[in-house]
Amino acid sequence: MDLIIRRAMLPRSAASQDGQAVDIGIDAGRIVAVEPKLAASAAEEIDAAGSLVTPPFVDPHFHMDATLSYGLPRVNASGTLLEGIALWGELKPDLTQEALVGRALQYCDWAVARGLLAIRSHVDVCDPRLLAVEALLEVKRRVAPYLDLQLVAFPQDGILRSAGAFENLKRAIAMGVDVVGGIPHFERTMADGAQSVRLLCEFAAEQGLRVDMHCDESDDPLSRHIETLAAETQRLGLQGRVTGSHLTSMHSMDNYYVSKLLPLMRESGVAAIANPLINITLQGRSDTYPKRRGMTRVPEMMAAGINVAFGHDCVMDPWYSLGSGDMLEVAHMGLHVAQMTGVDGMHACFDAVTVNAARILGLEGYGVAPGCAANLVLLDARDPVEAIRLRAARLAVVSRGKVVSRAPAARAALSLEGRPAQVDFKLHRG
Numbered sequence: 001m002d003l004i005i006r007r008a009m010l011p012r013s014a015a016s017q018d019g020q021a022v023d024i025g026i027d028a029g030r031i032v033a034v035e036p037k038l039a040a041s042a043a044e045e046i047d048a049a050g051s052l053v054t055p056p057f058v059d060p061h062f063h064m065d066a067t068l069s070y071g072l073p074r075v076n077a078s079g080t081l082l083e084g085i086a087l088w089g090e091l092k093p094d095l096t097q098e099a100l101v102g103r104a105l106q107y108c109d110w111a112v113a114r115g116l117l118a119i120r121s122h123v124d125v126c127d128p129r130l131l132a133v134e135a136l137l138e139v140k141r142r143v144a145p146y147l148d149l150q151l152v153a154f155p156q157d158g159i160l161r162s163a164g165a166f167e168n169l170k171r172a173i174a175m176g177v178d179v180v181g182g183i184p185h186f187e188r189t190m191a192d193g194a195q196s197v198r199l200l201c202e203f204a205a206e207q208g209l210r211v212d213m214h215c216d217e218s219d220d221p222l223s224r225h226i227e228t229l230a231a232e233t234q235r236l237g238l239q240g241r242v243t244g245s246h247l248t249s250m251h252s253m254d255n256y257y258v259s260k261l262l263p264l265m266r267e268s269g270v271a272a273i274a275n276p277l278i279n280i281t282l283q284g285r286s287d288t289y290p291k292r293r294g295m296t297r298v299p300e301m302m303a304a305g306i307n308v309a310f311g312h313d314c315v316m317d318p319w320y321s322l323g324s325g326d327m328l329e330v331a332h333m334g335l336h337v338a339q340m341t342g343v344d345g346m347h348a349c350f351d352a353v354t355v356n357a358a359r360i361l362g363l364e365g366y367g368v369a370p371g372c373a374a375n376l377v378l379l380d381a382r383d384p385v386e387a388i389r390l391r392a393a394r395l396a397v398v399s400r401g402k403v404v405s406r407a408p409a410a411r412a413a414l415s416l417e418g419r420p421a422q423v424d425f426k427l428h429r430g
């Protein structure tokens with residue numbers, strides 16, 4: 001074998017060995033064995049020593065065309081969504097393909113180092129030059145040996161509101177963009193929003209593509225495009241291929257209406273993506289106090305059998321000044337905002353940045369089992385809850401069977417009379 005990772009603990013969602021450490025054998029880019037005390041040898045062996053090995057983090061919602069552009073041409077003074085969109089509009093004419101590719105590749109380096117090996121990125125198609133589309137298709141080719149990048153044709157300014165946007169979106173798909181996007185709540189009227197959902201879903205059905213729309217990213221309880229998205233999914237037979245991103249208006253909706261909406265979403269097989277870091281900072285901006293959190297109803301959707309994942313959305317761009325590609329930070333924020341502090345809830349938040357997100361992207365061979373792709377992350381934590389609590393170091397990241405990143409464990413040396421020489425921030429009992 002090429003590589004064996006010994007004495008690994010698996011997350012609940014991948015655990016077939018029920019709390020027992022396993023050895024993971026890897027050959028020719030595939031996992032070939034997952035069992036205790038594997039009787040084999042390999043060119044390289046890594047001792048996990050009881051730490052967690054997980055399939056890679058997956059970011060199901062990102063904007064790689066804008067990432068790392070913080071401060072260009074100026075910073076977002078108010079920090080609001082609308083100033084962010086205006087700022088992006090100011091930046092667009094100055095974009096060059098070279099700078100875009102450079103920033104995206106730098107972000108992908110960060111992602112790999114964070115064990116984030118699959119990203120679904122929206123790419124703005126409203127610029128008729130489609131410069132960002134060309135740039136991200138180039139990035140997709142360049143990172144393909146180590147990272148799965150899936151692209152969504154995203155009409156930032158609306159397909160009905162912005163002249164030529166739908167045609168540009170179709171051209172982007174013809175160039176090789178994977179998924180049909182949309183932004184119904186940004187169209188001029190509710191009726192236009194619903195019409196945009198219909199047109200885009202029909203186009204996706206014709207082309208046999210997945211759909212992922214920015215949907216109802218507002219605090220308006222009457223923004224109900226998710227209902228149209230679910231109904232169109234059923235009408236066109238798109239079950240399992242459609243995702244509503246953000247869905248923040250659901251936070252503010254009437255409870256009776258939501259009790260009808262959740263079963264409709266469940267029957268339609270529509271998945272949901274919350275973006276906790278962005279939702280908690282951008283929503284509720286028109287409120288005084290009490291101030292709404294604005295994140296969609298994550299635990300309620302999960303309980304209703306809807307697949308829910310968490311996305312990073314933004315890192316150092318016109319909408320968000322912070323972030324570093326760390327999906328554990330995303331899970332940490334999601335856990336807090338959704339108050340998912342029970343044991344099952346915390347594990348569900350880990351799943352939201354791993355296995356649930358992988359299902360949305362339709363990743364093949366994702367998991368820790370024989371036959372799966374050898375994409376793995378060794379964390380400096382013993383289980384998913386500790387990983388979230390510590391935003392644990394990625395001790396080793398394996399992509400396509402090769403170790404592509406290593407990082408030291410987080411340790412601090414103490415100089416205190418009568419106290420230990422070192423702390424690792426883990427609970428050690430007797």
Ligand SMILES: [Zn+2]
Nearest residue numbers: 061063214313
């Ligand atoms: Zn977004």
